[in-house]
Amino acid sequence: MTKGPGYRFMVYMSKQMIACDEASFLISYREDHRLGLRKWWNLKMHLLSCHLCRKYARQIGELNSSLEVYREHCSHESCEHHLSPEAGSRITKLVKRDLNAK
Amino acid sequence: MHGRALRICILYEIDSRRRQMPDREEHKIEPQHWVERYGDYLFSYAIMRVNDSSKAEDIVQETFMAGLKAREQFRGESAERTWLTSILKRKIIDTYRKKYTSKELNFGEHEETVFDGDFYRSEEPFRGHWLDGKGPHSNSLLPDGELEQQELMKFISLCIDQLPPQLAAAFAMKMIDEEDSATICKELGITASNLWVMLHRARLRMRECLEKNWLN
Structure with a gap:
């Protein structure tokens, strides 16, 4: 079998191929x-x-964009989480006590 | 005086008056109103990052106490809320660090062997290929059509919670707090390549977890 001029190049290129683990990294x-x-x-x-891996790349993009939504979620005023009233009054008491102590 | 000289005089006067005025309003510090004004905000900020309401309450409380102690240092350069948030951030980084050092099991310790046996095949002809069921299935991670934002938020915090603690700490610092890599490496005491391995592993798991949750 004769090896054409591209043979060495093809061998080199195929050695360069990476697997899914490296690609996803x-x-x-x-x-x-x-x-x-x-x-x-x-x-x-x-x-x-x-x-x-094409799917993986797309899904990672989606993961990043939904994390962006997650970050923005609480930076505006209408945020759903509220300090529970018990904790609120407990902390208020602590703050007042500390203020009066000085 | 008239004409140009007058105009210059007037402009000079305006300018000097403006210079005497403080160019921003002074922020005062009023600890008695802290809880009602910033309690909810700080609490939501904390709970997004620690996923545990009692822990988040503790962090908010610590923040207020630290703020009280340090209130002489408050210069009024920034709003009270920004100032308290920066204290809260420090506290949250401390919890990440605790989380990171909590258990012995360590991820991403080997800098060269990046690849995770939980996700890829290791036998020879297919080394490095996705294990069955570990690779992506659906084209899109998120169901198309109406996206329930509430639900997405719930799943994200659920999945971050299910990550191994070290990965969760690194991932949250990078993706939620948007710290830069150098800061994260300094706080957690890891090298940059280590960090990238950990982030990669965290992403593998996050992706898997979100896909699983959406399919069900």
């Missing part, structure tokens, strides 16, 4: 870092061939 790693050219390319190639 890179998916969360790229949120805060710029991937290097090789990592970026490896991830692209993996995502082209792996439908599970």
Whole structure:
């Protein structure tokens, strides 16, 4: 069998292939870092061939956006959590006692 | 004096008056109104992060006490609420740290072996592939159509609660408090690569947990 001019290159490229574990790590790693050219390319190639990791990437995006909603949720005034009345009066008492002590 | 000179004089006068005025309103500190004014806000802030109402109450109480002790240092530069929130943040970071050091079991200890045997295959021809049932199933994590925000919030806090404590601490600091990586590493005493491994593991588990909860 003759080996064409691209053979060595193809062998090299196939050794570069990454599996789902590394790909899914890179998916969360790229949120805060710029991937290097090789990592970026490896991830692209993996995502082209792996439908599970494509789903994973999409779901992680959704996770991030819903966490954003979660963060915003309580920064405006209409927030559902209230200090229970017992705890409120207990803390008020403590604060008053501390104020009077000085 | 008229014309240009007058105008310059007037502008100068206005400018000097403006300089004498304090350029922002002075914030006063009134501890007797703290609980009614900021109690609910601080409580919701805390409960989002600790998922436990009695713990959150304790944290709010500690915050008020620390605020009382430190009220001489209050300069009036920021509003009372912002000031109290910054104290509360310190307290919450302390609880994260406690959570992080609470149990012996340690995640992400090996910096090089990033990969989690709970999620990926380890036998040779398929090494590193998703284990059956551990990879993503549905196209979308969230059901399309009307999204019950209330329910989503409930699931998120439930899933954060179910993470191993170390992962939960790192994940909450990063994704909910939006601390930068350097701060988190300093507070928890871990290296940056360790942090990224932990965040990755936390995401794997969060994703799995949310998907499971939505499918049921």
